[in-house]
Amino acid sequence: MSEWLNQAITQAQGVSDWLSPKRDLALSALADVRWPTRKTEAWKYTSLRPVEKFSKTAPASFSKASSLTQIDGFECLDLVFENGQFVTDLAELTLPEGLSIQLASQADSAKQADVLSKFSSIKPERHVFGLLNDALVQDVLVIEVADNVSVAPALRLTSILSLAAQAHTRVLVVLGEHAKLTVSEHYQGNEESLNTGFVEYEIGADARLEHYRFALQTGKAVSLGGSHFQLAERADLNSTLVGFGSDLSRVDVDMVHAGENAFAKMNAFYLLDGKELFDLHATVEHAVPHGTTEENIRIIAADQAKAVFNGRIHIHRDAQKTLAELNNRNLLMSNKAEINTKPELEIYADDVRCAHGATVAEIDKKALYYMQSRGISRAKAQVMLNFGFINELIDQMPNQELAEWLRPQMREKFSQMEVK
Amino acid sequence: MSNTNTKDTSSLLTIKDLHASVEEKNILKGLNLDVKPGEVHAIMGPNGAGKSTMGYVLSGREGYSVEQGSALLDGVDILELEAEERARAGLFLAFQYPVEIPGVSNLEFLKASVDAQREARGEGAVSSADFLKLAKAACKQVNLPLAFLKRGVNEGFSGGEKKRNEIMQMLLLQPKVCILDETDSGLDIDALQVVAEGVNSQRSSDRSFVVVTHYQRLLDYIKPDFVHVLADGKIVKSGDASLALELEAQGYAWLQPSDEEGQNA
Ligand SMILES: Nc1ncnc2c1ncn2[C@@H]1O[C@H](COP(=O)(O)OP(=O)(O)OP(=O)(O)O)[C@@H](O)[C@H]1O
Ligand SMILES: [Mg+2]
Numbered sequence: 178m179s180e181w182l183n184q185a186i187t188q189a190q191g192v193s194d195w196l197s198p199k200r201d202l203a204l205s206a207l208a209d210v211r212w213p214t215r216k217t218e219a220w221k222y223t224s225l226r227p228v229e230k231f232s233k234t235a236p237a238s239f240s241k242a243s244s245l246t247q248i249d250g251f252e253c254l255d256l257v258f259e260n261g262q263f264v265t266d267l268a269e270l271t272l273p274e275g276l277s278i279q280l281a282s283q284a285d286s287a288k289q290a291d292v293l294s295k296f297s298s299i300k301p302e303r304h305v306f307g308l309l310n311d312a313l314v315q316d317v318l319v320i321e322v323a324d325n326v327s328v329a330p331a332l333r334l335t336s337i338l339s340l341a342a343q344a345h346t347r348v349l350v351v352l353g354e355h356a357k358l359t360v361s362e363h364y365q366g367n368e369e370s371l372n373t374g375f376v377e378y379e380i381g382a383d384a385r386l387e388h389y390r391f392a393l394q395t396g397k398a399v400s401l402g403g404s405h406f407q408l409a410e411r412a413d414l415n416s417t418l419v420g421f422g423s424d425l426s427r428v429d430v431d432m433v434h435a436g437e438n439a440f441a442k443m444n445a446f447y448l449l450d451g452k453e454l455f456d457l458h459a460t461v462e463h464a465v466p467h468g469t470t471e472e473n474i475r476i477i478a479a480d481q482a483k484a485v486f487n488g489r490i491h492i493h494r495d496a497q498k499t500l501a502e503l504n505n506r507n508l509l510m511s512n513k514a515e516i517n518t519k520p521e522l523e524i525y526a527d528d529v530r531c532a533h534g535a536t537v538a539e540i541d542k543k544a545l546y547y548m549q550s551r552g553i554s555r556a557k558a559q560v561m562l563n564f565g566f567i568n569e570l571i572d573q574m575p576n577q578e579l580a581e582w583l584r585p586q587m588r589e590k591f592s593q594m595e596v597k
Numbered sequence: 598m599s600n601t602n603t604k605d606t607s608s609l610l611t612i613k614d615l616h617a618s619v620e621e622k623n624i625l626k627g628l629n630l631d632v633k634p635g636e637v638h639a640i641m642g643p644n645g646a647g648k649s650t651m652g653y654v655l656s657g658r659e660g661y662s663v664e665q666g667s668a669l670l671d672g673v674d675i676l677e678l679e680a681e682e683r684a685r686a687g688l689f690l691a692f693q694y695p696v697e698i699p700g701v702s703n704l705e706f707l708k709a710s711v712d713a714q715r716e717a718r719g720e721g722a723v724s725s726a727d728f729l730k731l732a733k734a735a736c737k738q739v740n741l742p743l744a745f746l747k748r749g750v751n752e753g754f755s756g757g758e759k760k761r762n763e764i765m766q767m768l769l770l771q772p773k774v775c776i777l778d779e780t781d782s783g784l785d786i787d788a789l790q791v792v793a794e795g796v797n798s799q800r801s802s803d804r805s806f807v808v809v810t811h812y813q814r815l816l817d818y819i820k821p822d823f824v825h826v827l828a829d830g831k832i833v834k835s836g837d838a839s840l841a842l843e844l845e846a847q848g849y850a851w852l853q854p855s856d857e858e859g860q861n862a
Contacts, residue, residue, distance in 0.1 A: 541698075542659065543696050544696050544697075544698045546657075546658050546659060546680060546696075547692070547695070547696035547698070547750075548698070548706070548709075548710075549657070549679065549680035549681040549684070550656045550657070550658075550680050550681075550683075550684055550690055550692075551681075551684055551706070551709075551710035551713075551714075551766060551770065552681050552684035552685045552710050552713040552714040552717065552770070553681060553706075553709050553710055553713045554681050554713060555679070555680075555681065557709065557713070558681075561701050561705070561706075561709060562698065562700070562701065565700060
């Protein structure tokens with residue numbers, strides 16, 4: 178077992194508050210957990226050395242004035258964590274009717290009991306860093322949308338870390354029946370730091386959640402976390418996940434079709450250069466009939482970057498008439514880069530329509546040369562040839578402002594990536 | 598024509614003792630060529646002699662290493678430059694096998710090329726509307742239907758259409774030195790004339806052509822000032838237009854012995 182984990186456990190053991198029942202459960206589960214190594218299937222391609230090496234210094238105070246990314250035209254309510262501390266003054270926010278946002282520690286005991294009943298009921302126990310987050314979080318930010326309420330502004334959750342910080346954040350989002358909400362999770366920072374950020378989403382019957390997770394932590398920022406969704410009848414989830422990669426970035430996604438006729442769509446794309454690593458494990462559970470899942474994963478890896486994608490769709494015996502599609506396309510730009518991809522369909526029902534596929538392509542060097550021979554720069558030629566690969570998914574983002582904000586960053590990063 | 602005692606400054610293209618290899622294999626073995634403004638040089642020679650390699654090395658294709666020698670384009674040493682910088686310096690290669698680029702429209706490709714070159718020269722961008730007019734005119738000049746501007750670059754083009762597309766690019770880019778690598782092969786009789794007229798329309802006192810061909814026929818339309826035979830990586834014989842006729846009649850075999858004497862024009 179790792180030194181780091183021991184320390185984390187010791188730190189959590191001393192705490193006693195309203196979250197203690199869940200914390201104790203997590204601690205006892207952790208006591209039985211083996212620290213993952215490269216022999217652990219879920220961590221086969223992703224080394225935890227950056228976590229093991231992470232030396233926790235005194236909790237850093239936030240070093241600079243928080244810098245929220247400017248996104249032109251993006252109408253949102255900002256909820257900000259700095260080094261794991263929730264720093265938004267909720268009293269200052271004017272919330273639309275039917276939207277409630279509170280810290281569970283400050284809620285009444287009835288609400289706390291409600292939060293406890295949902296805490297880790299959507300996020301599965303198998304995620305080691307999810308358990309750690311269970312044990313280490315001090316509070317839960319709770320966001321609720323009442324039945325039949327459409328919230329117009331998006332909620333932007335930003336987690337920023339500064340040098341040497343270690344932070345653990347936890348959010349619970351509950352959408353009532355026929356509710357509508359957009360949540361955009363932003364993880365940023367590039368200095369040596371470690372964070373776990375988990376969000377659980379309960380999507381009520383006929384509700385619609387538009388979701389984004391921008392895992393844009395780069396450099397030495399170690400980022401482990403997950404977004405976990407539970408869909409009731411006819412719930413509609415549209416999720417976009419974007420990864421830039423760092424020394425270690427891992428996101429676990431779970432989507433559970435708990436009610437019939439729900440629709441889940443996830444587009445994920447990552448763009449990795451240098452020695453960046455990004456690992457996405459996505460699991461979809463079809464527990465009931467008539468569910469639909471659509472997943473598109475596109476990965477570009479250059480230089481010595483390493484991409485991991487594990488996509489599992491599990492169709493239970495009763496989940497007849499499931500429609501599930503998992504499409505994974507990859508672009509490998511150097512022979513030292515790695516894309517480890519494993520799309521898995523596990524089907525126990527007999528009347529389903531499912532498809533999955535993965536392809537790996539390379540940049541067409543001849544086409545690149547042909548364009549250069551006409552005076553077009555290599556970077557521009559590369560964008561003309563292959564940026565469409567990512568841009569198609571950016572085009573599919575329902576939120577135009579986020580798409581316009583993301584596109585130039587992706588284009589710029591891609592144009593700098595070299596064919597080797 | 599002489600490759601010695603020539604002042605480089607008056608030449609548009611000067612290749613001196615060029616040795617180049619690909620995958621450890623020596624292909625160019627001491628190539629010399631001197632092209633003055635306004636001249637047309639034809640290069641003939643057996644298959645595998647290194648004619649296309651010359652174009653690739655000059656234009657900066659990856660994978661070719663230059664072991665020795667130099668190449669100046671209008672006085673600029675181009676061998677150290679990136680491929681796109683050589684193009685911007687005024688070099689144009691019409692490919693023997695033009696590359697298909699599905700997903701990038703011909704018009705977009707042409708505009709990006711012209712924009713990049715204009716920008717490098719510090720000239721303003723051409724508006725899309727103005728460019729479309731220029732592109733349409735060039736398209737008509739090489740006798741391609743306008744629909745070819747919308748199609749993917751060379752995507753599904755016939756052999757002859759690809760060659761005409763190369764000439765269209767040349768018309769739009771207005772290079773200083775044009776290397777045409779077997780632009781005549783695969784062309785029907787009418788297309789040959791169209792291409793030749795395209796080239797002739799561009800002949801001027803400040804532009805030069807190096808025309809690689811296997812057939813005398815093209816040279817009936819594009820009258821060369823010099824004809825060279827490139828064999829085994831170097832020029833083994835140079836002459837005027839009559840040399841092409843001689844080669845057509847006799848082939849290359851009679852030239853081989855002179856190769857061993859290390860003749861250098
Ligand atoms: N990548 C490569 N690896 C090995 N040999 C190569 C490679 N590319 C070219 N060659 C060789 O280099 C030699 C010269 O080729 P090149 O294409 O320049 O000939 P060419 O004179 O243009 O012939 P052609 O008249 O048939 O077009 C040939 O023998 C060819 O097989
Ligand atoms: Mg050739």
